[in-house]
Amino acid sequence: MNLSAAIPYYFQDDGVIPNHPRFPVLIYSGVFTDLDSDQVLSVFHRNRWLNSWINGVFDFHHYHSNVHEVLGVLSGYAELQIGGENGKLLEVKRGDVIVLPAGTGHKRLSSGSGFRVAGAYPEGMSYNLKTGKSDERPQVLEEIRNVPFPVKDPVYGDNGPMFQYWKLPD
Template structure:
């Protein structure tokens, strides 16, 4: 599979959602359009593990201790990324969204058959934070401490995530 540049989406803090001050959301439109079912196995082969299949919560939430990848397997949905003042994105089978630690996301609408595969770098266990978690200083420290993944979840060692997600030294 030839590497294709994802759309990059930057978000500042949005109300009680911290988002990620350093890293953009990556949106790989149609990355697996020929075979959406293979998303989870590809993520796993690129060391994005602890995978699952299901939906996206219908409330704003984020993970302060790890990044997350979501690959659409079936159906379609509208998801808001980046908190209340974030951006609404339509997702369809084969689309992939990579959410850096701290980035809020919420399902607004979805078809009945909407299903995603999700995974985390190095199989990290994720925490679940909502807009009710107001320990701002601690959350920002946790978010900044999350390591950059060793591989792009879609393209592996040669993927664009590795050049797009460089932390300031």
């Protein structure tokens, strides 16, 4: 596992996709290039990010209002749109990790070479699936505010970069 600094991306509520009001999306580039899928899941599990799965990323804008999510790219590459229609296009590849705070929109625009990700959630919480429909508000905004703070960074545990960027209000 390679030590990687996090790259933060902040997104505002666009009226459809709420994104997170305080926490940025974090990208850890190339941290898992030498690990297979079982080893990636083992790192997530050791750091209490559970309820894991292996698949892809949906090709429509969606978010989870009740939980934070980590995605580890196991194979291939993809272009993801993060933050909603007016968000940022991010290219991810094998070995990259994306930490998505609750409410953050994400969508796969394109992918290749057998793109697969491992996903997991702090303490094994169950996730909901929201798509930005108007009837989801204001409930999702309240859910996002009430998501528990993770005990550990999904990759680095107790001292990960997540704790530099994700801060609880005083």
